[in-house]
Amino acid sequence: MAGTSSDALKTQYGARVAALTAALERGDDAAFLAVLDDLVHTRRPELFNELRDLTSNLKVALDRFRLDARLADFAEKEIPDARQRLAHVLKLTDEAAHRTLDLVEESGPPAERTARAAETLAGPWMRFRSRKIELKEFHELLKRMDAFLPAARADAEQIRRNLSELLLTQGYQDLTGQIIRGVIELVRELESALIELTRLSGAGAVPADRASPASRGHGPSVPGLTQGEVASGQQDVDALLSGLGM
Amino acid sequence: MSKDTKFLVVDDFSTMRRIIKNLLHDLGYHHVTEADDGNTALPLLQGGGIDFLITDWNMPGMPGLELLKAVRADEKLAKLPVLMLTAEAKREQIIEAAQAGVNGYIIKPFTAETLKEKLDKILNGAAK
Numbered sequence: 111m112a113g114t115s116s117d118a119l120k121t122q123y124g125a126r127v128a129a130l131t132a133a134l135e136r137g138d139d140a141a142f143l144a145v146l147d148d149l150v151h152t153r154r155p156e157l158f159n160e161l162r163d164l165t166s167n168l169k170v171a172l173d174r175f176r177l178d179a180r181l182a183d184f185a186e187k188e189i190p191d192a193r194q195r196l197a198h199v200l201k202l203t204d205e206a207a208h209r210t211l212d213l214v215e216e217s218g219p220p221a222e223r224t225a226r227a228a229e230t231l232a233g234p235w236m237r238f239r240s241r242k243i244e245l246k247e248f249h250e251l252l253k254r255m256d257a258f259l260p261a262a263r264a265d266a267e268q269i270r271r272n273l274s275e276l277l278l279t280q281g282y283q284d285l286t287g288q289i290i291r292g293v294i295e296l297v298r299e300l301e302s303a304l305i306e307l308t309r310l311s312g313a314g315a316v317p318a319d320r321a322s323p324a325s326r327g328h329g330p331s332v333p334g335l336t337q338g339e340v341a342s343g344q345q346d347v348d349a350l351l352s353g354l355g356m
Numbered sequence: 357m358s359k360d361t362k363f364l365v366v367d368d369f370s371t372m373r374r375i376i377k378n379l380l381h382d383l384g385y386h387h388v389t390e391a392d393d394g395n396t397a398l399p400l401l402q403g404g405g406i407d408f409l410i411t412d413w414n415m416p417g418m419p420g421l422e423l424l425k426a427v428r429a430d431e432k433l434a435k436l437p438v439l440m441l442t443a444e445a446k447r448e449q450i451i452e453a454a455q456a457g458v459n460g461y462i463i464k465p466f467t468a469e470t471l472k473e474k475l476d477k478i479l480n481g482a483a484k
Contacts, residue, residue: 207371211378325421327414330443339447344470347450347461354454
């Protein structure tokens with residue numbers, strides 16, 4: 111049955127086993143021990159190799175198990191969490207920007223109203239100051255002044271309230287900043303876990319750049335991250351375009 | 357062109373559309389239509405009545421550069437003034453947009469003065 115393997119064993123050990131038996135029968139202790147030592151030497155490196163492989167496999171398996179548990183945690187919990195946190199950042203910034211725009215839009219009309227009313231009062235007021243006002247116009251001026259003062263005060267108070275709220279609205283930066291920092295930390299951890307995984311799987315291959323057609327755009331440039339020449343500001347853009355004849 | 361100029365503002369962020377719309381209002385332009393990417397913008401442009409296109413670059417669906425190319429490829433729209441208002445700041449991209457026929461290029465964050473300056477330049481150039 112095991113023709114080939116026992117043939118190989120015969121070739122490798124046959125002569126030495128025969129020499130061993132012969133030495134034993136002859137009572138030649140020295141020859142017997144020499145052949146036996148020789149046999150043991152032949153087997154030892156193979157045993158060591160096997161043992162080494164076994165321990166190294168065990169270590170990889172243990173490392174992998176630890177890493178798998180960490181990656182499972184990333185996949186099941188932390189990445190979905192991060193996605194949710196980022197969606198929240200988007201929501202907060204969206205709300206803050208709209209609230210800011212609401213307040214700016216609401217502040218325009220009272221400011222304009224006050225400015226216009228003050229402008230129409232200026233003429234009669236100057237005539238009054240230079241004592242060239244008619245009695246009828248003077249009475250009208252008094253009435254308009256009576257209306258203007260509380261209205262101007264109410265308008266200015268509204269603008270002041272809007273400015274205070276504008277100030278508070280900017281608090282979104284603090285909140286979103288903290289969330290984003292947390293996500294940056296998570297990405298860093300995920301990165302090291304993936305590097306470790308690549309190392310364990312023995313594939314030295316570096317993941318290819320995510321191919322994205324340039325026509326889609328790259329998003330805002332991030333200092334230290336964006337590759338290639340980036341215009342530093344509008345002046346740079348203008349200079350570049352005028353160089354192209356625009 | 358007059359203050360009756362009809363603008364189409366294309367940006368995927370509604371806040372940015374609002375900011376641009378408000379700035380245009382401050383400059384006296386009150387006819388502003390909005391779209392959130394090239395796919396929604398193109399039919400509006402082809403429907404006629406738009407005098408000026410302001411577009412972002414990086415948008416889901418059809419990005420701004422493709423919209424610009426589609427506009428230039430359309431016989432009826434080929435001469436429409438197009439201002440790109442985007443965070444895309446790579447030199448090669450600015451050159452690419454110029455080659456595709458953009459009339460002006462503003463990078464975010466931008467100022468109201470920059471917008472006014474570019475609009476005036478393009479509108480005065482178009483009136484000549």
